[in-house]
Amino acid sequence: MKASGPGGAGRGILWRRLVADDGPGRLLFYLPAVFMTVFFLVPLGLTLVWSVFERTMFWMKPGFTLAAYGDFFLSGRIDSFLNSVQSGLATVALAFALGFPIAVFVRRSLPPAAQHKAVLLFILPFMISEVIRLFALRPVLGRNGIINDALIGSGLIDAPLDWLIFTPTGVVIGEVLSFLPFMVFCGFLAMEGVPDYVFELCSDLGSGVVRTFVRVIVPLAAPGIFAATLFIFVNSLGLFLVPDLLGGPGAANAGTLVVNAISALDFPLAMAIAAVMVAMMIVLLLIGHRLFDITRILQPYR
Amino acid sequence: MTVQESAARTRPVPAVEAEGIAKNYGSVTALKPTSFAIPAGSYFVLLGPSGGGKTTTLRMIAGLIRPTGGRVRINGADVTDLPADRRDTSMVFQGAALFPHMTVEQNVAYGLTLRRLPRDRIRSEALEMLKLVGLAGFERRRPHELSGGQQQRVQLARALVLKTSVILLDEPLAALDAQLRRDMCFELKHIQESVGITFVHVTHNQEEAMTVADEIALIADGELVERGTPEHMYETPERRFTAGFIGENTLLDGIIHGHGQEARLVIAEGLEIPLPNAPVGEGRPASVSIKSEDFRLAPEAVDAVSAPVEVVDVFYLGFSTVMHVRLPDGRPATVRSTTGALPTRFRSGDRAVLSWRPEAVRLHLA
Numbered sequence: 001m002k003a004s005g006p007g008g009a010g011r012g013i014l015w016r017r018l019v020a021d022d023g024p025g026r027l028l029f030y031l032p033a034v035f036m037t038v039f040f041l042v043p044l045g046l047t048l049v050w051s052v053f054e055r056t057m058f059w060m061k062p063g064f065t066l067a068a069y070g071d072f073f074l075s076g077r078i079d080s081f082l083n084s085v086q087s088g089l090a091t092v093a094l095a096f097a098l099g100f101p102i103a104v105f106v107r108r109s110l111p112p113a114a115q116h117k118a119v120l121l122f123i124l125p126f127m128i129s130e131v132i133r134l135f136a137l138r139p140v141l142g143r144n145g146i147i148n149d150a151l152i153g154s155g156l157i158d159a160p161l162d163w164l165i166f167t168p169t170g171v172v173i174g175e176v177l178s179f180l181p182f183m184v185f186c187g188f189l190a191m192e193g194v195p196d197y198v199f200e201l202c203s204d205l206g207s208g209v210v211r212t213f214v215r216v217i218v219p220l221a222a223p224g225i226f227a228a229t230l231f232i233f234v235n236s237l238g239l240f241l242v243p244d245l246l247g248g249p250g251a252a253n254a255g256t257l258v259v260n261a262i263s264a265l266d267f268p269l270a271m272a273i274a275a276v277m278v279a280m281m282i283v284l285l286l287i288g289h290r291l292f293d294i295t296r297i298l299q300p301y302r
Numbered sequence: 303m304t305v306q307e308s309a310a311r312t313r314p315v316p317a318v319e320a321e322g323i324a325k326n327y328g329s330v331t332a333l334k335p336t337s338f339a340i341p342a343g344s345y346f347v348l349l350g351p352s353g354g355g356k357t358t359t360l361r362m363i364a365g366l367i368r369p370t371g372g373r374v375r376i377n378g379a380d381v382t383d384l385p386a387d388r389r390d391t392s393m394v395f396q397g398a399a400l401f402p403h404m405t406v407e408q409n410v411a412y413g414l415t416l417r418r419l420p421r422d423r424i425r426s427e428a429l430e431m432l433k434l435v436g437l438a439g440f441e442r443r444r445p446h447e448l449s450g451g452q453q454q455r456v457q458l459a460r461a462l463v464l465k466t467s468v469i470l471l472d473e474p475l476a477a478l479d480a481q482l483r484r485d486m487c488f489e490l491k492h493i494q495e496s497v498g499i500t501f502v503h504v505t506h507n508q509e510e511a512m513t514v515a516d517e518i519a520l521i522a523d524g525e526l527v528e529r530g531t532p533e534h535m536y537e538t539p540e541r542r543f544t545a546g547f548i549g550e551n552t553l554l555d556g557i558i559h560g561h562g563q564e565a566r567l568v569i570a571e572g573l574e575i576p577l578p579n580a581p582v583g584e585g586r587p588a589s590v591s592i593k594s595e596d597f598r599l600a601p602e603a604v605d606a607v608s609a610p611v612e613v614v615d616v617f618y619l620g621f622s623t624v625m626h627v628r629l630p631d632g633r634p635a636t637v638r639s640t641t642g643a644l645p646t647r648f649r650s651g652d653r654a655v656l657s658w659r660p661e662a663v664r665l666h667l668a
């Protein structure tokens with residue numbers, strides 16, 4: 001053990017006195033709560049409150065009206081919204097199907113020293129601006145893009161596939177590609193909750209790959225998978241860049257709807273859409289928490 | 303008794319047969335080519351120091367590791383190329399290797415559900431096994447709600463329920479405290495006897511090995527050093543290593559001098575151990591071992607062979623007392639005596655005479 005000098009000890013005592021149960025420093029522990037209140041709870045509350053305010057020419061005035069909700073639910077907007085829910089679900093499913101096996105592979109088949117490097121490789125794309133990343137997909141997915149060239153060149157198809165970009169499919173492809181790293185990363189962390197012995201156990205019991213995956217790995221990694229899934233789903237609804245850049249004319253998700261409402265100075269509508277999204281997320285969180293204790297994300301089974 | 307039955311009696315097929323199995327990891331040799339046969343229905347223990355190759359041996363039998371050479375046969379059938387689940391074995395892993403998200407019953411039943419048996423049959427068999435291992439009433443609990451000993455029982459039930467003819471156990475009791483370990487040993491033995499199938503049990507704990515084993519194989523440095531019944535390993539070990547590992551023996555190395563009645567092991571000047579009719583020639587290096595309880599420490603010689611010693615340490619353990627003494631040339635020896643049988647209470651620094659019967663000396667040529 002290291003002997004602490006007089007200065008170190010003095011600092012220690014001062015610090016302890018400061019943060020003692022009755023010291024003034026105990027308030028420090030409330031800082032996170034203050035932060036959360038100012039930056040999350042208040043905006044959330046305002047979102048709800050403003051969503052029922054009455055619209056004025058340039059802003060809104062206090063009042064209570066469900067007009068904004070009517071504007072959302074009783075117009076074409078709800079169709080765009082539901083479409084984006086649909087492509088969000090497709091994105092989540094594809095990201096899971098592609099990303100989670102990669103995470104399992106990294107955990108199971110790479111030596112420990114290589115694992116973190118491999119995961120870092122998957123996170124690197126996050127360092128590049130989303131706009132650039134998505135824009136760079138155009139020369140890949142376009143009519144004369146790399147993929148079509150390769151497919152035609154290899155004689156697999158005669159005419160270029162024109163649904164790879166500027167279509168709802170293009171949106172899903174773009175979203176999967178931008179969120180895949182997140183699934184790999186979360187999946188990798190989630191595999192922490194899957195002890196190594198279960199794989200040997202399964203091979204001794206004769207549980208096949210699929211069965212082991214469904215009955216053992218997924219349930220054990222469920223909290224992490226759920227976290228990744230929720231994050232991807234919510235972002236696929238909210239990030240308007242993807243439909244903007246890859247969706248073609250008229251493509252919209254919830255994010256696009258909000259942005260459009262704001263550009264049209266219809267703030268209550270923007271708030272109402274946001275409120276619906278928040279409500280949806282809370283419901284999903286509650287369902288997730290009921291199905292598998294989400295607190296296990298931080299503390300896997302002992 | 304039919305003719306076939308009596309034929310089977312005379313030449314029973316071993317439950318497990320290893321023929322020259324070996325394992326290398328690159329340049330590391332985990333197990334040198336090793337052969338052994340484990341009789342069906344016996345409790346076989348692989349005992350040895352850490353890193354000796356016990357787990358490697360067990361996993362090659364299980365099919366979890368592919369041997370680099372040799373063949374494995376289970377009940378006479380060559381299974382070397384079969385995966386773990388196609389072998390008539392099931393494994394109890396070290397630590398509590400259970401599915402943490404399943405209940406006790408689901409854990410036990412999982413292997414059966416893979417075999418597509420009817421539901422109520424799976425359930426009744428799982429419950430029956432839980433009863434056998436003393437866990438009736440625990441079926442709804444999850445692994446983290448059980449003690450370490452209970453978790454190991456669940457593992458045992460999970461292995462037993464598959465009704466394989468061999469159960470492989472890798473340090474099943476290592477995580478348990480001494481008392482519980484002892485109780486579980488008795489229980490393992492009882493269960494093995496009542497079920498009547500072959501158990502192969504890996505441990506580095508000799509007391510555990512002696513308690514459960516019909517036969518012990520001592521494995522060290524990637525080699526099967528010696529095998530035999532617990533009595534053999536304790537009373538008449540052949541190899542020097544066995545005498546050093548099992549029991550509490552004093553080992554003395556020297557050179558054989560003389561022959562016939564005159565043969566003796568010269569350990570140092572003035573320290574010779576008579577070995578009448580030793581089956582080796584003059585000049586050969588050899589070792590002898592003497593069990594600590596075969597020594598007698600007294601103020602003067604009380605047995606045929608003796609040597610003056612100095613008492614170094616005395617440990618009073620209640621029923622017995624252990625004394626470390628120094629032979630004339632400084633070599634240590636260990637004496638254990640029932641406390642009541644000691645002529646006086648020795649203290650460290652005392653001079654005394656260590657004596658033993660000639661029959662207590664065991665010769666090791668390797």
Ligand SMILES: Nc1ncnc2c1ncn2[C@@H]1O[C@H](COP(=O)(O)OP(=O)(O)OP(=O)(O)O)[C@@H](O)[C@H]1O
Pocket residue numbers: 327330331332333350351352353354355356357358359506
């Ligand atoms: N995957 C591996 N790669 C390289 N060497 C290994 C590997 N597995 C085991 N070994 C080596 O093989 C030798 C035997 O290992 P093994 O696990 O069989 O020992 P053990 O007798 O079971 O020891 P313990 O009592 O510590 O469990 C050891 O020296 C070990 O370092």
Ligand SMILES: [Mg+2]
Pocket residue numbers: 356357358
């Ligand atoms: Mg081992």
